Amino acid sequence: QSVLTQPPSASGTPGQRVTISCSGSNSNIGSNPVNWFQQLPGTAPKLLIYNNNQRPSGVPDRFSGSKSGTSASLAISGLQSEDAADYYCAAWDDSLNGRYVFGTGTKVTVL
């Protein structure tokens, strides 16, 4: 069902920089802003990045987003133990009368 493709896992040691990719198509990432969500174990997803690279109030500036063409990326700089979570990209998709689509999800492990 997921229209956006992410790597299943990523890892790093504390302090490292980790990058997560999100690949889509012209009807979603290519045409609309990308959002990123963080889901800590047992909790609801939390908005991390919206409009490709904007951080909601309270989100540390260690998290940054970018977009190019039909792909997007989330970078976590200065990785911390509390960043261990599942991360999902998402975007509006203009096909099939419009729908919101999520990525397949990436599990980040802090070694």
Added chain:
Amino acid sequence: QVQLQESGPGLVKPSETLSLTCTVSGGSVSSGSYYWSWIRQPPGKGLEWIGYISYSGSTNYNPSLKSRLTMSVDTSKNQFSLKLSSVTAADTAVYYCARLKRVAAHLDYWGQGTLVTVSS
């Protein structure tokens, strides 16, 4: 601070209808700046967008669920609801309600989620 809270049965029998309500506090479902959305997550799996409803009652459903879905909004109670008919075990999931901001289409506030199990 906007808060959303899902409520409804945690167990539904196969072939019956799953019904959930989301109560919004700290904000109004009557605002034209937002769509009121449902998302689900099967155990151990990823997120699936179910659909949204606006304050006026206009809807947009996931095509894969459209034939079984009905959403409604009650502005007097500041609530919106979901009904999914003819459920099977594949509909077992944590169901989240969330607010979708129309500008730049992003889900900015989420409920805590409620697990609905389909089983006889």
